[in-house]
Amino acid sequence: MSTISSESTEAETTTALSLYDEYAWREMVYHVTPETAEALATEKVTAYIGFDPTAASLHVGSLLPIMALARLQRFGHTPIALVGGGTGLIGDPSGKSKERPLLTREKMEENLAGIEGQLRRFLDFETAANPARMVNNLEWLGSISLLDFLRDVGKYFTVNYMLSKESVKRRIESEDGISYTEFTYMLLQAYDYLVLHDRYGCTLQMGGSDQWGNILAGADLIRRMRSEKAHGLVFPLVTNAAGTKFGKTESGTVWLDPGLTSPYRFYQFWLNTDDRDVVRYLKFFTWLTRPEIEELAAVTEAAPERREAQRRLAREVTRMVHGEAELARAEQASEVLFGGAMDALSPADILDIFEDVPSAELSRARFEGEGIGVIDLLVESGATASKGEARRLVRSGGAYVNNRRVADERARITLEDTIEGKAVVVRKGRKNYRLVLIR
RNA sequence: GGACAGGUACCGAAGUGGCCAACCGGGCUGGACUGUAAAUCCAGUGGCAUUCGCCUUCGGAGGUUCGAAUCCUCCCCUGUCCA
Numbered sequence: 001m002s003t004i005s006s007e008s009t010e011a012e013t014t015t016a017l018s019l020y021d022e023y024a025w026r027e028m029v030y031h032v033t034p035e036t037a038e039a040l041a042t043e044k045v046t047a048y049i050g051f052d053p054t055a056a057s058l059h060v061g062s063l064l065p066i067m068a069l070a071r072l073q074r075f076g077h078t079p080i081a082l083v084g085g086g087t088g089l090i091g092d093p094s095g096k097s098k099e100r101p102l103l104t105r106e107k108m109e110e111n112l113a114g115i116e117g118q119l120r121r122f123l124d125f126e127t128a129a130n131p132a133r134m135v136n137n138l139e140w141l142g143s144i145s146l147l148d149f150l151r152d153v154g155k156y157f158t159v160n161y162m163l164s165k166e167s168v169k170r171r172i173e174s175e176d177g178i179s180y181t182e183f184t185y186m187l188l189q190a191y192d193y194l195v196l197h198d199r200y201g202c203t204l205q206m207g208g209s210d211q212w213g214n215i216l217a218g219a220d221l222i223r224r225m226r227s228e229k230a231h232g233l234v235f236p237l238v239t240n241a242a243g244t245k246f247g248k249t250e251s252g253t254v255w256l257d258p259g260l261t262s263p264y265r266f267y268q269f270w271l272n273t274d275d276r277d278v279v280r281y282l283k284f285f286t287w288l289t290r291p292e293i294e295e296l297a298a299v300t301e302a303a304p305e306r307r308e309a310q311r312r313l314a315r316e317v318t319r320m321v322h323g324e325a326e327l328a329r330a331e332q333a334s335e336v337l338f339g340g341a342m343d344a345l346s347p348a349d350i351l352d353i354f355e356d357v358p359s360a361e362l363s364r365a366r367f368e369g370e371g372i373g374v375i376d377l378l379v380e381s382g383a384t385a386s387k388g389e390a391r392r393l394v395r396s397g398g399a400y401v402n403n404r405r406v407a408d409e410r411a412r413i414t415l416e417d418t419i420e421g422k423a424v425v426v427r428k429g430r431k432n433y434r435l436v437l438i439r
Numbered sequence: 440g441g442a443c444a445g446g447u448a449c450c451g452a453a454g455u456g457g458c459c460a461a462c463c464g465g466g467c468u469g470g471a472c473u474g475u476a477a478a479u480c481c482a483g484u485g486g487c488a489u490u491c492g493c494c495u496u497c498g499g500a501g502g503u504u505c506g507a508a509u510c511c512u513c514c515c516c517u518g519u520c521c522a
Contacts, residue, residue, distance in 0.1 A: 241477095271475075274476075274477085304474070305473080305474040307476080334475080337475085338475050384468095387486085387487075387488090388488095389484085392468090392482095392484080393468080395483090396468085396470055396482060396483065397469075397470055398468080398469040398470065399469090428468085428469080429469055430469090432468090
């Protein structure tokens with residue numbers, strides 16, 4: 001999989017700006033502690049972001065913090081990706097309206113492994129100057145004794161302070177309340193920051209806007225225990241113009257793992273970005289420079305129907321996450337799936353392109369002689385739930401076989417209509433495909 | 440425990456003995472338009488059947504009737520009020 005390394009040289013030539021200015025221009029700064037900008041402009045900073053092992057893969061929502069770390073590294077600072085092996089066992093109440101079920105240790109181990117693998121693609125762990133680092137807070141949280149923790153960390157926080165945090169306050173006011181376990185979460189995260197500060201000189205923690213309270217708690221802890229400055233910066237919530245949750249589609253979460261979200265779907269997710277969001281997403285999720293993005297913004301303004309910004313966004317992000325080869329496949333598939341003609345395609349191409357489309361198998365005998373009726377084909381491929389629905393579909397002109405509309409509900413599909421006797425592509429409407437394999 | 444109100448298709452909501460597979464709105468699915476957009480417009484939206492039509496559905500179970508989502512009995516559930 002591709003990493004950022006191939007492109008990092010050209011970005012360095014444009015680093016007259018400080019990282020903070022870069023973040024600011026990219027609209028990545030939602031809240032920030034005083035003096036952070038100055039620190040980023042005058043020092044080499046070590047910064048960390050935590051990733052929760054709630055699933056075995058990161059999703060596109062995590063791309064903003066990931067890019068923040070990657071950008072930070074390109075500006076010569078040192079990124080630390082922290083995976084929450086310890087805190088993951090507790091559960092972060094931030095942004096959650098009710099208590100979460102605890103993950104089992106086994107499940108969490110599994111999740112950690114997946115997430116670590118993904119993070120490695122975005123950060124450079126080999127460079128001599130400022131290599132990235134990956135840490136797991138289970139390492140220190142797993143072994144600290146409760147008494148030590150209460151004496152060393154707990155003593156620095158008043159309950160009053162903790163109760164005043166938004167994440168806690170909201171839950172206190174809710175009916176279900178908050179467990180002592182989750183209430184403690186903030187202190188654990190504060191302690192993480194302290195540990196990273198002591199071990200690696202980490203002086204900046206970043207995160208999503210829901211992490212603001214936790215981050216401040218950590219900065220406060222460092223200030224009180226070590227009398228040193230620690231900074232915090234949080235990103236805005238990534239929103240979309242449609243008002244739905246970013247990173248979700250009808251078919252669910254858009255994951256970075258190609259096994260969970262195919263590169264084709266991943267590509268399509270970005271390509272379908274609303275005009276109103278696309279410039280912001282280019283800033284958030286790509287390495288394109290300011291002039292490039294401004295150019296794309298102008299094109300979007302003048303000729304939105306060309307969707308150049310969306311195309312570029314989809315290309316850049318898909319390449320970054322899945323690599324050049326997968327990008328090419330995703331583009332080819334998009335062309336066929338939305339372009340029409342598929343006559344020239346070989347069965348191998350078809351299988352490739354329709355890889356993540358639901359498929360069904362029918363015996364060769366069904367296509368021999370008279371062939372199979374369209375209605376039956378629609379039902380048996382799973383395109384429609386009943387024959388009645390299939391009939392209505394054909395009557396309304398929404399049924400296609402191999403991308404050709406079938407207007408007659410009595411039409412029959414024979415071997416001659418199939419793709420070299422190997423497959424048939426059934427389509428319902430504009431983009432609802434089913435692949436029928438012939439055996 | 441008592442008094443009302445109510446349970447209709449994915450959701451909301453009409454219907455209060457035959458014209459009800461069930462008005463209407465939303466959602467969803469097609470189509471037109473388009474930029475794989477938004478908005479708009481059109482159609483469809485229980486199953487089977489090429490047609491006639493048949494079958495299953497209105498909280499559940501029985502019953503009355505030629506005929507019920509609609510009437511009766513019992514039961515279950517929900518909301519509001521009283522204890």
